[in-house]
Amino acid sequence: MKKNLIVVLGGGESGVGAALLSKKMGFKPFVSDSGVILNKYKKILVENGISFEEKGHTENIIIQKSIKVIKSPGISREDPLIKKINYLGIPIVSELEFGKNYRNTSYIISITGSNGKTTTSHIVYKILKKEGIHVGIAGNIGRSFSREVLNKKKDVYVLEVSSFQLDDCFKFRSNIAVLLNITRDHLNRYNNSFEKYIFSKFRIATHQNKEDIFIYNHDDPIIRKEFKKYPIVSNCIPFSIKEKLHVGAYIKWNHIFFRNKNQEEIGILNVEKIPLKGDHNLSNVMAAVLVSSTLNVQKKSIISTILELTPIEHRMEKVLNINGVQFINDSKATNVNSVFYALKSMNAPTIWIAGGQDKGNDYEELLPLVKEKVKAIIFLGKENKKFVNFFQDVIDIMVETESLRQAVRIAYLLSIHGDNILLSPACSSFNLFKDYKERGHKFKQEVRKLFYEKNRYFFE
Known part of the structure; x- marks a missing residue:
């Protein structure tokens, strides 16, 4: 039993996704949740013959029998059980990294930020889909990456990534990483330290290689200030709604422009025509434009998708x-x-x-x-x-x-x-x-x- 038991801490979307994937990979998963597992997830676990427990953790199974632990992002690394697991040297793997190992040849676009992650992820996904790219969407957006990769392989995955997910990532690498903004959020999780939260967000870029692309918001003062502190080796491309840039995306004559690597200036569309209103949405759209333009998506696919946008549920x-x-x-x-x-x-x-x-x-x-x-x-x-x-x-x-x-x-x-x-x-x-x-x-x-x-x- 010791040879192939994987313990999944947390019986929510990410935990169930990780359990299903671990079984597919030939491991024996065991799901353990300190609270009550929702009936819809219990049903999935039962139907797939996956053992689980709720309302508490059986520590001797977790500590003595598991070869690996996959932790829900909702569980803090300061949790006493997590500290004990770390102390004993049992590997803790994030659900994102677990999914990436299974689909390590797919192109990964990861999007994070205190705000706008869901909107931007949806826009990028819709543009790439319109272009005819075989694309999937997952992450913090509602469907775990591990569960998504069980479906037919996609060429590209768009992932909405939270700071909690990034906390558990030590090898997870994105071909394109997007950092939309950083504002004071979740500080109760980070011992009231804004610096720790910032560090978490920048993980999305510091794990990249020289051939990767890092897209970031030039208008965000926190990002600009902290940018210099981190060892980022990827190709950095900014966007701005406030000033004209020498590279990246910016506003000129009330239009979105993109300057490519050949320094050619390409106009995309009139800002007034974008259905999603507000500066925050304009920033989200520009980030999506940069991702798409970097992937050489046709201009007509970008424009037609943006013109068809509607507000997401629960956001204004x-x-x-x-x-x-x-x-x-x-x-x-x-x-x-x-x-x-x-x-x-x-x-x-x-x-x-x-x-x-x-x-x-x-x-x-x-x-x-x-x-x-x-x-x-x-x-x-x-x-x-x-x-x-x-x-x-x-x-x-x-x-x-x-x-x-x-x-x-x-x-x-x-x-x-x-x-x-x-x-x-x-x-x-x-x-x-x-x-x-x-x-x-x-x-x-x-x-x-x-x-x-x-x-x-x-x-x-």
Whole structure:
């Protein structure tokens, strides 16, 4: 048993994907989760004859019998069990590296950043697919890389990669790596050290070789400052929405331009025609343009895909307008910088629904926008003391709630015709919901219930 047992810590998407792949590779997987494994994942494990346990770890199996441990990115490296495994010298492998070893001849495009990862990954994937490239998409986007590679081999994989995933990567190499931005996020995971979080993000570039490509946001002051500290040997290509660059992508005459390695300047499209609005989305689009142009994708494939873009679910998603009050679902905004762009885009008085599990946030950058645009704040959950204390001298109306049903109804009671009600939490959802998707779906559900109540006579 010792010779081929692989322990997978965590029974979520990445863990189940790793377990399925390890079985395919001839190992005997054992899934161990400290919490409850969702029924949909239990069903997969049972159907594939994979042993598992939940609500606790059997340490003697993990420590005495496993040849390798694949760790869920949700488990901190500071966890006592992980420290013990490291101390005993049992190899810990990330799910990403495990998947890459199985598909080591495929071309890998990895995209990270505090914000915009999902949007940019989707844009790149759609452009490459339109070009006719045999492409897959996976990672933090919802489907584990290990599970994706079990399907028919793709020539190219687009991976959304989080800092937690990068923490566990020591050999994972991307042919193209994209770093969109770095803002204060998840600092509770990094002992309140911004430097450790920055180091984690730059792993996406420091693992590359000389023939690889590193695409980065020239406008981000943190990236520019920290760039010089790291041993990056890949070909570095910047993008900017603020200044004209000698290489990379930039804005000129209100058009996106790309300068290739031959110093030829190629115009892509008019910024005004891009369906996704806001500077943050423009940066995401430009990063995708750079990836595609670097791969010599035809200009027509890039342009037609961008013109067809629609907002992703839970990101500035307009839900319903109820009697002149617009409800907006921005549940994916789990950090301060995401909320900054959300509030910046508000063109009407806004009732802001926020709160959840604080991740070491600094709300200072939101202060001017909150003063200018927010008329009331509705807090979700029970851990909002820091939030309340920070804004109590700025906002007169602040209400704490314990459910989205309460939050939606109180927000509507405080609104008048022409207002926006914005769910943009700035925090993770774990004290009330399993993830931002469940929070966003619940918000939309409550808004629809409210719409029915206010317009019941139309349905009777």
